[in-house]
Amino acid sequence: MTVASQGVSSARYSAQIRSHALQTRIMDLILEQGLDVGDSLPTESELSAVLGVGRNTVRESLKVLQALGVIEIRHGFGTFVAPNNFSALTEGLVFRGRLSLRHQGEEAMELVDVRQALESGLIGRAIDLVTAEQLGDLRAVMEAMDKAAAAGEPFAELDAEFHRRLYAPLNNELLMNLMDVFWKVYRQIHQALGAGPVNLGEQARIHWEIYEAVADKDKTLAAERLQRHFDGIRQKLKDVAAR
Amino acid sequence: MTVASQGVSSARYSAQIRSHALQTRIMDLILEQGLDVGDSLPTESELSAVLGVGRNTVRESLKVLQALGVIEIRHGFGTFVAPNNFSALTEGLVFRGRLSLRHQGEEAMELVDVRQALESGLIGRAIDLVTAEQLGDLRAVMEAMDKAAAAGEPFAELDAEFHRRLYAPLNNELLMNLMDVFWKVYRQIHQALGAGPVNLGEQARIHWEIYEAVADKDKTLAAERLQRHFDGIRQKLKDVAAR
DNA sequence: TAACGGAGATGGGACGTCCTTTGTCCTATT
DNA sequence: AATAGGACAAAGGACGTCCCATCTCCGTTA
Structure with a gap:
């Protein structure tokens, strides 16, 4: 194991934990609401309100989730649960x-x-x-x-x-x-x-x-x-x- | 196939292409500058200036790169090329x-x-x-x-x-x-x-x-x-x- | 009936501001 | 002289606001 490989997961990085938590909350929200592939998420503004964080913050998390293949963001249309995508x-x-x-x-x-x-x-x-x-x-x-x-x-x-x-x-x-x-x-x-x-x-x-x-x-x-x-x-x- | 499943890879989503391009530019910048694991990236403000986009936009891309395990962001300290991390x-x-x-x-x-x-x-x-x-x-x-x-x-x-x-x-x-x-x-x-x-x-x-x-x-x-x-x-x- | 175009909704992006965290350095105390 | 603690600066974190870009939908028009 390399020196740094203990890095990201370390408790040291509280900021990462927080933003990670936000991502998790969004994913949980998807699962709780029973959304399936293709269904649309709330708008960024709604999420911002529901989750109690700023819209930019929501956007950062959404971008990450998109990068992870969890959701799909379509400009001018909405955000959707993505099909499998690596x-x-x-x-x-x-x-x-x-x-x-x-x-x-x-x-x-x-x-x-x-x-x-x-x-x-x-x-x-x-x-x-x-x-x-x-x-x-x-x-x-x-x-x-x-x-x-x-x-x-x-x-x-x-x-x-x-x-x-x-x-x-x-x-x-x-x-x-x-x-x-x-x-x-x-x-x-x-x-x-x-x-x-x-x-x-x-x-x-x-x-x-x-x-x-x-x-x-x-x-x-x-x-x-x-x-x-x-x-x-x-x-x-x-x-x-x-x- | 659901409505959305033809989505992500399609050329139709120019917005995704743009933000993807930004991520690529940052990665290229790392490679061009010969940065290796553990080296620090420019600050968000600098990147914002160099790449000619707003700091929020840079941040969104950086968060994605962090999620992909490419970089590691440490609050109050800087952004670094991350060791392998999945x-x-x-x-x-x-x-x-x-x-x-x-x-x-x-x-x-x-x-x-x-x-x-x-x-x-x-x-x-x-x-x-x-x-x-x-x-x-x-x-x-x-x-x-x-x-x-x-x-x-x-x-x-x-x-x-x-x-x-x-x-x-x-x-x-x-x-x-x-x-x-x-x-x-x-x-x-x-x-x-x-x-x-x-x-x-x-x-x-x-x-x-x-x-x-x-x-x-x-x-x-x-x-x-x-x-x-x-x-x-x-x-x-x-x-x-x-x- | 088909093509066009506008309206409304939604994400994209840019600043500016202030907060929090971190590392460093300097000072005061022992 | 060594150490503990505080001040400071630098960097990322979070937000609010404003405006732009793009999409879908639906009504209008040829």
Whole structure:
């Protein structure tokens, strides 16, 4: 544990506790009133009155809750309970990643480790649950990837889509969000590092191999190929960071 | 899909883009100036001047960045680049979890799935890397757990500590943070659900079995026992949610 | 019937003011 | 000389107020 990691939660920062309390009160208010995703919160002025604090203070808390993906603020219309949304988490992680590039990109590597564990750990169950239709979707992505590769176009988005669809059978929204976050963060760190030239054809081939293993319902093989896929990514990161 | 669920990411919300841009500018400013963890940012007034926006606006962005774990604000002292810290993420997830209790606690289940994949997926490498000292630490936790179980005291904290130490050998701070978050969220959801009576002795036994497998460096067995541990948790959740 | 536009509501933002907290430094006391 | 305590300055915290920007809704008009 680092020196400072005891920081934020420490009782020392009473101000943080107070503003944190306000956020909690707002969340509790949502829950108490039985609001659900899509329902609207009271206006800022109303909240300011109900909670007994100034409107600016309310606004600060609302902004934080929005950043945490709890609510959605729409200018001129109102504030609403947000659907699941982790995009905020992305920002923080990307920042962390960029900050860590000064220290040999540890964070990026850690991120790949976590992704690897998640994906190769879950592929088995995904194979158990995948339907023919979902497999078809996956294949469609691969064909698009081939097309992009043949045209010499990068296919970062298709890559992400492939991994996303791979785990769609699990029907786990939290996982989807997390994987999205990891993917975006990885992407941005990769770009910031200055990605070297990529071999599109080989990229596509690796994904095809994973697809084949999944289509054959061969869990061990799929897990192994995913593992290797990530080993490759890790190696590439190491190469870039070494410069 | 609800009315609002197409919301946040849409280009439609220019206001969100603007405030998001401000956050990004602050983060960029940190990176450009070469600030590292612990360094202090300009004061709110200075930022307000440099960025050409009002102090309240700056404050809103700073609060968000604090919530994202990017910076740490200390009343009367200044604003600093924060060490890694995910505690903020916890809040959002706990809220999600509580919100979802109305829908048979799906989120809690998803959370367990992700934890399971992460932990059983990473235990192998943890076993590869674990040192004798770390193994000793792990054992110490187990002995404390035994003592608590014998005394009839719940040992949620020791349980968390066990899982934390299990993966300490990986030296992956991101993973540690994530696991901490998952743990806290799970804990809170569990409490909110109204935890049933727990069999302390059996809890301890299960953890001992995992420990033994790790001590024997038996990766397969450890992964399997972890898997079963989580299956048990999942079953318990299902029971509680069924009421 | 469809397109346009205004009204009203709601969030966005900027100042200015005063309070609270924190760290520092200086002084007085022992 | 060492220490305790108070004064001071700097920084963030909270509010109130005023005006702007944007959205939705609904009525008007072509």
